[in-house]
Structure formats: structure tokens, C-alpha cells
Amino acid sequence: MIRSLFLLLCFVSLSAQRDPILVPEVSQHEVQIEQGFVGQELLLFGAILDPSGTRAGQEYDIVVVLKGPTQPIRLREKDRIGGIWINAESTAFRSAPSFFAVASSTDIASIVDERTAAIYELGLDFIQLSPSGTIDPEEQARFTEGFVDLRQRQGLFKEDMDGVQINEQVLYQARISLPSNVQTGQYTAETFAISRGRVIASEIAEVEVRKVGFGRLVEIFSQRQSLLYGLFAVSLSILMGWVAGRLFAMI
Amino acid sequence: MEDLLPVYLPIANLSVNGVVIVLLGALTGILSGLFGVGGGFLTTPLLIFYGIPPTVAAASASTQVTGASVSGVLAHSKRKGVDYKLGAVTVVGGLLGAAIGALLFRFFQSIGQIDVVINILYVVMLGGIGALMAKEALGVILPKKEVEAVAAPNRRHHPLVTALPLRWRFYRSGLYISPLAPLFLGVIVGILTMLMGVGGGFILVPAMLYILGMSAGVVVGTSLFNILFVTIATTMMHALTTQAVDIVLAGLLLFGSVTGAQLGTLIAQKAKPEWLRLILAAIVLLVAFRMLIGLGFQPDEIYTVMPL
Numbered sequence: 001m002i003r004s005l006f007l008l009l010c011f012v013s014l015s016a017q018r019d020p021i022l023v024p025e026v027s028q029h030e031v032q033i034e035q036g037f038v039g040q041e042l043l044l045f046g047a048i049l050d051p052s053g054t055r056a057g058q059e060y061d062i063v064v065v066l067k068g069p070t071q072p073i074r075l076r077e078k079d080r081i082g083g084i085w086i087n088a089e090s091t092a093f094r095s096a097p098s099f100f101a102v103a104s105s106t107d108i109a110s111i112v113d114e115r116t117a118a119i120y121e122l123g124l125d126f127i128q129l130s131p132s133g134t135i136d137p138e139e140q141a142r143f144t145e146g147f148v149d150l151r152q153r154q155g156l157f158k159e160d161m162d163g164v165q166i167n168e169q170v171l172y173q174a175r176i177s178l179p180s181n182v183q184t185g186q187y188t189a190e191t192f193a194i195s196r197g198r199v200i201a202s203e204i205a206e207v208e209v210r211k212v213g214f215g216r217l218v219e220i221f222s223q224r225q226s227l228l229y230g231l232f233a234v235s236l237s238i239l240m241g242w243v244a245g246r247l248f249a250m251i
Numbered sequence: 252m253e254d255l256l257p258v259y260l261p262i263a264n265l266s267v268n269g270v271v272i273v274l275l276g277a278l279t280g281i282l283s284g285l286f287g288v289g290g291g292f293l294t295t296p297l298l299i300f301y302g303i304p305p306t307v308a309a310a311s312a313s314t315q316v317t318g319a320s321v322s323g324v325l326a327h328s329k330r331k332g333v334d335y336k337l338g339a340v341t342v343v344g345g346l347l348g349a350a351i352g353a354l355l356f357r358f359f360q361s362i363g364q365i366d367v368v369i370n371i372l373y374v375v376m377l378g379g380i381g382a383l384m385a386k387e388a389l390g391v392i393l394p395k396k397e398v399e400a401v402a403a404p405n406r407r408h409h410p411l412v413t414a415l416p417l418r419w420r421f422y423r424s425g426l427y428i429s430p431l432a433p434l435f436l437g438v439i440v441g442i443l444t445m446l447m448g449v450g451g452g453f454i455l456v457p458a459m460l461y462i463l464g465m466s467a468g469v470v471v472g473t474s475l476f477n478i479l480f481v482t483i484a485t486t487m488m489h490a491l492t493t494q495a496v497d498i499v500l501a502g503l504l505l506f507g508s509v510t511g512a513q514l515g516t517l518i519a520q521k522a523k524p525e526w527l528r529l530i531l532a533a534i535v536l537l538v539a540f541r542m543l544i545g546l547g548f549q550p551d552e553i554y555t556v557m558p559l
Contacts, residue, residue, distance in 0.1 A: 037259045038266045072559040076363050078550050085550040086367045092559065146554040180259065180266030181302075215261035222262060222494050230490025233314050233498050234483050237505055241321030244509030248322075 020060075021049045022201040024191040031178060031209040039180045042066070042207065044103075044189050045173035060200075061104070061111045062164045062172045063122050063192045066207075068099030068156075069185035075147050091143045094130040098183040099156050103163030103174040111194050120192060120199055124148050124159045155179040184209050262497035263307045269503055271301070276315060276507025283319045283508065284515020285522075286471075286531050288452030291316045291482075292377060294504065295448035296538060300551075305366065307497050309448025310489035314501035316450040317482040319508040320475045326516065327472025334423035334469045338476040340430050341437035341455070345481035348441020353488055356446055366555065372447055373542040380453055381535035388529035425466045432463060437477065444485050450478040453535065 027043035044064050073096045079088035102108070108123050118126045127148065131140055151157035156179065164174040172191075187207040192199050211219055222229045256269035275297055279290025291312045298308035327333050359365040415429035436458050440451035455474040459465045465473070490496045519527065545551055 033259065035259050036257050036266075038257045074363075074557045074559055076555045076557065078553050078555075084367075084371075084546050087363045087555070090363060096556075143554075147556070150552060150554050150556070180257075181264055183264065211261060215259055218261040218498055222490070222496065222498075226491045226494060227487075229498075230487040230496065233490060233496050233501060234317060234486050236498065237314050237318030237486075237501065238321050240502075240505045241318035241509050241512075242325065244513060245322030245325050248513035 019051075020193060020201055021051060022191055022193050022203045023047045023049065024189065024203045024205045026189055026205045026207055029205075029207055031207060033182075033184065033209065033211045033215060035214050037180055037215075039178055039182075041175055041177040042189075043173060043175055044191070044205070045171070046191060046203075047171050048169070048193050048201070059195060060166065060169060061106055061194045062166055062174075063102065063104045063108060063111075063120075063194060064164060064174045064176070064189060065121060065192070066099070066101045066103075066176050066187060066189045067097050067121075068183055068187050068209075070095040070097045072096070075143055077143065077146065089139075091135060091140070092132045093147070094132050096129050096147070097127065098185070099178070099187065100124065100127055100151070101158045101160075101176045103160045103176055105162075105164040105166050105172070107161045112197050112199070116197065116199065120202070122192070124152070124157055127157075154181065156181070178209070182209055184211055258499060258503065260303070260307075260497050260500050262495060263303050263311075263500060265302065267301065267303075267500075272500065272503040273507040276504035277511035277514075278507075279315070279504075280319050280508030280511020280513075281515040281518070282511075282531070282534070283316075283323060283452075283475075284512040284517075285519045285527055286452070286456070286515075288450065288456065288474075288531070290319065290508070291444075291449035291451075292373070292447070292453055293534065293538060296373070296542070298500075303500070304495070305369075306489075306493050306495040307500065310486070310493060310495040311497045311500040311504065312448045313444065313450070313482045313485040313489065314496055314498075315504035315508055317479060317486060318501075318505040319512050320450065320479045320482070322509060322512055323475040323516075324472065324479050327475060331423065332469050332472030333476050334421055334465070334473045335476070336419075337421045337423075337426070337433050337465070338473045340433045341440070341473075341477040342480040344434040344437020344439075345441035345444070345451075345477060346484050348438040348443075349445045349481060349484050349488060350441075351438070352442040352445025353492065355442065363557075367546075369447055370542050370546050372443065374539050374546060376443065376447075376454065377535045377539035378543070380457060381532050381539055383457065384528055385532035385536065388525050388532055391525040392529065421465075423466075423469050426463065428463065436463070437481075440477070441481055444481050445488070450482055452478050 024044065024046035031040050048060055072092065072094050074090055074092050076087040076090040078085045081088060102123055108117060112122060117123055121128055129144060148157055164172055166172045187209055189205045189207060191203050193201040257266050258269040259266045275294065279294045282288060282290040282293065294312040294315060295308050298312065299305050324333065356365065359368045415431045417429050417431065418427055419430045420427050440455055443449060443454065444451050452474050455477060456470055459470045459474060460467065486496060
């Protein structure tokens, strides 16, 4: 009895000392894609609280990872064969995120080792794409690099090593902007508190990106009533062509 | 890039500059009014270059070409510039061709070479036809050297056309030929329409003139008539299979192109036809050259992503 009580006390005090509480929040839990949508900046902020109420001299670094819905993809690589560039080799990834942004309070390489970074996907070099099939690691690395580079230039993958501001070791905030070409779906914003090379706390907040209004209507219409949608598109184009012809004939 | 009149395209899933798209539509509209080509050969690559997914670009461009050709067909039919009988034959061929094209598209997609095939088609078709047009137009514009030396062989249509069995009379075209010739032409153009996202006018017009030997007065009108129906069919096929027709994108392009088409018709009445043809040839060659760079020297992207 006493022994178990002691253990419990130890647990509470130890955990109180070691694991701070992370309270993350996102400026909006729903991003609405309406007509005229040009992207949206998300503010990811929160507080790191030590349960004992003291700061205990802990120095924290914060890393925020915003990740979009994943999808299986096939990645093809062009190669010059017989003088022309054609698709040669390809590889498949089972879980390629449609969006991936990392913001950190300082250079991630200086706060965690590679192994830890790989476990928590801290950085574009550590995205878990789950390649399917067996090809040699060197080739795999080349494909991954090519994919990340492509997505980076599309604005869908990004890394900001100076993107998190920490105030008084308590409050933090990061800004991540979603471009207009983001996919809809459930996004997860995971916040990591890192101290002495170790992730001491992590919390997840969710953001839903969805189309609303006219855009949503068009999307549903095109998918559920394909025939009507096609006829509508054809009628619209014929009507516009005809009206323009009549208008100009009057001039 | 997205500052001026941002418009969100719900099917393409991205935001574009509305003014740029309308201007692009106007440019192709002017081309269609001037030359009786739909302008799809310019719209589709430019849209892809702008960042629109290729399937959405091809599908929506075909919707736009429908609109651009309507007023043209109406205008030409008023002055009896459409051979409906011959047009109907090429349309039937075009529908067959579009179906074959859809199968080919799926096949090349499954072996992962669709973008390469489209690229090669663009280079070969545009390069060949552009060169032919440029040569012809230059021949008219440049001072004639020895007129007698280049006496053209005196025949109406290609010898292969005369060899085909079964003959029909096409009064407006002034032809007495086998319907298999325009049917076959229609099939070829239909395939290209589906694969390249073009109307096919740039192939139809010269083929009608030089291979079938149609009278020049009905060539543009009949070509537009064919384009109108074949692009309607491809729009429907895209709507039902790829679901890639973006009505907002098509609407913006249409707004520009129907206006441009009227402007083009006005210009066409005043400008010298050989200069117009030279300009069209230059544009066609430029697009072909741009595609050739991507094929032979350095592709725009080494890596391409396809969702599974």
C-alpha cells in the first residue's frame, strides 16, 4: 500500500517535472474555399505549461508540422532515351501527403538528431512516403528528393527554420500559409516541444479544408450528374458563342 | 500572379488570374475568327504552362472551342459556306475517332507515356503543318522568280482519294468523291481532338484544301462545322469519364474567345490572306518549337505525379 502510493507519487512528481503540458490552438479549424480563394494563412499558436508551475530552467524549442491528407501516388521519372526525354523509371508511394509544412523555432538539425527527426517527421528530408515495392535505397532517395523538390516549387511543401516565435518560454506562435492549390480534406497540425534533443510533449490540432458555395456546387454537380453537367457545359458554350455572334452582328 | 481578379477553379483546384485567362481566350478567339481553326492547339499548352492540370486543360479547352466555333458556323452558313453533307460525314468519322482516341489515351496513360505521346504529336503535327503553311505563304509573298518553272500539277485532289471506291456528290464543295476520304479524315482529326485537346482545324483546313480538293469558299465553314460537333462530343466524353471539365475555366476562356472570334472575323475581311497565313504558320511553328525543347533538350519537369 505504502509502496504503491510512493510509486504513484514518484510518477506524478516525475511526470510533473519532465513533461510539460502543451496547449495548441489554430486560428481557424475550418478553411473554406470560396470563389476568389487565393490561399489562407493559418496562425498556429499555444502555450507550454509546466504542471508544477515553475519553469525549472527548461529551455524549449517548438516545431510545428502541418500535414495535408495523404494519397497513394505513382512518381515517374523522365530520362533521355534515344535523344528524347521519355518517362523511364517509376516508383509508387502509398502515403504521399498533399501538403507538408514545417515551422521551427530554430534549425531542427541543431536541436534533435537525425533518428529523432525521422521518427517524428521533423523536416522535409524526413517525410514518410511509404514506398511500395523493393528498390534500392539510393534510387529511393533520388525519387524522394525529386518529389519533395517538385512539391516545394508548387508551394505545397515548405520548411521554415525560423518560423516559430517563443515568448517567455511559455507562448509560441507560427504562421503557415496554405496556397490556393491545396487539396480539400482533414489537415493535422502537430506541435512538438523539444528539449535537450528529446521530444518532451506533442499535441495535435485539426484543421478541415473544404470547398463551400459555388465551387462545392460545381464539384458535386460534375461528379454526381456527369451527363447533365456535360450537357450544361455544352449548352453554355453554344449559348455564349451564339449571343456574341448576334451582338456583333448588330454593331 | 493571382492578384488581379482572382478566380478559383473548382475542378482544377487552384486559383488563377481571371484577366490572363480571358485574354488567352481572346487570343485563341481571334485565331479562330481569322483562320477557321479552333485555337485549341494554343490554349491547351498555354493552360498547362500556367499550371492547370493537363486533363482539365484539354477538357475545358474543348468546351471553349465549341463556343468559339458556333458563331463562325452561323456566319459561314449564312453565306452558304458550309457543306453540310460533307461535314456530316467528317463528324461521323470524328465521333469514331474520338472513341478510338479515348482508348489510346487510356492505353498510353497505363504505360505512363501519355505526356510524351502528346508532346511528340504536337511537335510532328504542328511542325509539319506550320512548315507547309509558311512555305506556301512565303511563296505568294516573296517576289516570284521563275513562274513557269513551278507549274503545279493540274489535279484537284490527291490520287489516293480518287482510288477509293463508292462515289458521292458533294455539291457545295464541288466534289464527286468517295465519302470514305472525308470519313477517314474525320477519324484522324477525332483521335487528335481527344489526345491533344484541340479542335483539329489546323489539320482539317489544309487537308480539305489539298487532299480532298474542296472549293476554298466552303473549307473554313465546313471545318468549323466539324469542329463544333466533335468538340461537343469530346466535352461530353470528358464530362462522363475524366470529369475534368472545369465550367469556370471554360466560361472565362469562352468570354474571351467569343469576343475575339468576332474581332478576328473583322480583321480577316481587311487583311491580306497570305500574310495572315504566314502569321498563323509562325505561331504554329513557335508552339511546335517550344514543345521540341521540352522533348529534346530539357523537359519542364523530370518528375511527374499520378494519383493511384
